[in-house]
Amino acid sequence: MVTRPxxxxxxxxxxxIGSAVFFINAEALLNGDAVECDGSQMRPGQWCTSFSGGDEEKKNESxxxxxxxxxxxxxxLGIGLFVSHGIAARRSSR
Incomplete structure (x- = not known):
């Protein structure tokens, strides 16, 4: 039996690492196409008069x-490696 710890x-x-990267950027993923003005979400009919760099904010979000x-x-990928390692361990123990 060949083990690969x-x-x-x-x-x-x-x-x-994948979980950490996901949760750090979860807001950008879950926000979808929501329209924001200076960091606060806008509702239909509102106007945004911002003089800050809104384009830069969109780039950071994307x-x-x-x-x-x-x-x-x-x-x-990590979960797939766990599963494949488990399958290989079961097959080699037969």
């Missing part, structure tokens, strides 16, 4: 959304 460690690290999806991918 580093594979379990790698899977654990990927799940932890970057956060991309990084959040990257975190989801890392976590999914």
């Amino acid at each position: 580093w594979l379990k460690v790698l899977a654990f690290v990927l799940v932890i 970057r956060g959304e991309l990084v959040g999806y990257f975190g989801v991918g890392l976590g999914t």
Whole structure:
């Protein structure tokens, strides 16, 4: 039986890092296409008169959304490694 403990460690690290990256950027992921003005969500019929860099805020939000999806991918990869390691361990113990 060939055991690979580093594979379990790698899977654990990927799940932890993926979860952390997701939760740090969760607001950008879950916010969707909500329209904001200076950080507060707007309702229909409201006007936004902001002289700050709104374009920069949108860029940061879209970057956060991309990084959040990257975190989801890392976590999914880690879970896949856990599952494949478990299947391989069961097959080799037969």
